[in-house]
Amino acid sequence: MKLIKRISTLIAILVTSHGLFAQQQVMFTQYMFNGLAINPAYAGSHDHVTATVLAREQWVGLEGAPASQTFSIHSPINASGSANLGALLIHDKIGVTEQTTSYLAFAYRIRFNGSSRLAFGLQGGFSNYNSKFSQISNVDPVFANGDVNVNRANFGAGLYFNTRNFFAGVSVPQLIRSNLEVNNSDSDSRLERHYFGYAGFVLNLSPDLKFKPHLLIKYVENAPIEFDINASMLIKELVWLGLSYRSFDSFDAILQVQLSKQFQIGYSYDFATTTDLRRVNAGSHELMIQYRFVFGKKKIISPRYF
Numbered sequence: 001m002k003l004i005k006r007i008s009t010l011i012a013i014l015v016t017s018h019g020l021f022a023q024q025q026v027m028f029t030q031y032m033f034n035g036l037a038i039n040p041a042y043a044g045s046h047d048h049v050t051a052t053v054l055a056r057e058q059w060v061g062l063e064g065a066p067a068s069q070t071f072s073i074h075s076p077i078n079a080s081g082s083a084n085l086g087a088l089l090i091h092d093k094i095g096v097t098e099q100t101t102s103y104l105a106f107a108y109r110i111r112f113n114g115s116s117r118l119a120f121g122l123q124g125g126f127s128n129y130n131s132k133f134s135q136i137s138n139v140d141p142v143f144a145n146g147d148v149n150v151n152r153a154n155f156g157a158g159l160y161f162n163t164r165n166f167f168a169g170v171s172v173p174q175l176i177r178s179n180l181e182v183n184n185s186d187s188d189s190r191l192e193r194h195y196f197g198y199a200g201f202v203l204n205l206s207p208d209l210k211f212k213p214h215l216l217i218k219y220v221e222n223a224p225i226e227f228d229i230n231a232s233m234l235i236k237e238l239v240w241l242g243l244s245y246r247s248f249d250s251f252d253a254i255l256q257v258q259l260s261k262q263f264q265i266g267y268s269y270d271f272a273t274t275t276d277l278r279r280v281n282a283g284s285h286e287l288m289i290q291y292r293f294v295f296g297k298k299k300i301i302s303p304r305y306f
Contacts, residue, residue: 026068026092028054029244029252029268030288032214032230032306036072036086038196039171040105041121041160044084046304049075049293059272059281064095074105082109084119101127103156115164123156123173127191152178152191167214167306168199195219202234202305210234212242212305224248237303240266249273250284258303264290 028034034052035042051073059065074086086105092098103125110118131148158171172195179190200214216228232242232254242254250273256266270284294300 026056026070026090027218027228027246028056028068028070029246029270029284029286030054030254030256030266031216031228032198032200033256033264033266033288033290033304034070034072035160035169035306036074036088036105037070037090038173039121039158039160039169040086040103040123040156040173041107041119041158041169041171043074043086043105043107043119043121044076044081044109045107045117045119045160045162046074046292047076047081048300049073049295050290051293052288052290054286054288056284056286058270058284060283060285062281065281066092066094068092081111083107084109086123088123088125097129097131099127099129101125105156107160115162117162119160121158121160121171125154127152127154152176154178154191158196162306165202165305166200169196170198171196192221192223200230200306208236210305214306230254234303234305244268246270256288261300261303262292262294264288264303266290 026037028037031038034054035045036052037054052071054070056066056068058067068091070088070090072086072088074084076084084107086107088101088103088105090099090101103123105121105123107119107121112118128151129148134147154174154176156171156173156175158169158173160169161167172193174191175193177190177193196216196218198214198216200212203211205211210233212232212234214230218226218228226247228244228246230242230244232240234240238258240254240256242256244252244254246252250270252268252270254266254268256264258264266288268286270286272281272283292300
């Protein structure tokens, strides 16, 4: 119990002393099927109205551990699919801090020969940052009157290229480095830019088996470069089985099932790589539900590889 309290206290102190909201850009294990969460250019890439709900509970059993939920919906808005819209809502909580973000995204897509497409995306929205530091004043009295509740506007941009069997993207979901004030005074806490680059492809091993490796690299100013390596197998166009490694964080197991051409569910479990964390938590769980709405006689591709 003493170790749990020490780690919970450490979470609270790290959040407050290293940028107020250390987890400014939520990272999901199943990001490859929730691309709008990191890149506005992903909007409309499914050629149908697609809605995705994703919930993540990190370090289960550890008080103050991160918990995140997101809802996204995106679709083409013209017959050619060149103009696309998306909406994104994210709620993230860690320790005594909460962040709620909403974005509207627009992507313009250029089609080349065959299935090749290049999209340019922009997004804009607002974030609410709410931190009840007074709840941890027993840790350090300096936080007794340090509650924060502020709203900040932000913008993001990205590029996304894909074919039937390949995808790649670069993005900066939040471009503005806004300062966050505590008690109407300047603080060292601010929103940092997050840079993402990622790519992956699908390789046909047999009529019933496909292999998909992919890599994501994330860079935050004044922080180490992080990467996420994943390899998945698609069995009979119905079941994805995958393994991932996220630097400085975890090994992950992923299961996704294509219940129909329109309906997909996914689950992932993360094993912490830090010895102390493994001793005091039951891992991290993530659940994804995705549904594609089909109107008229437009053909639907099943499954979507990304």
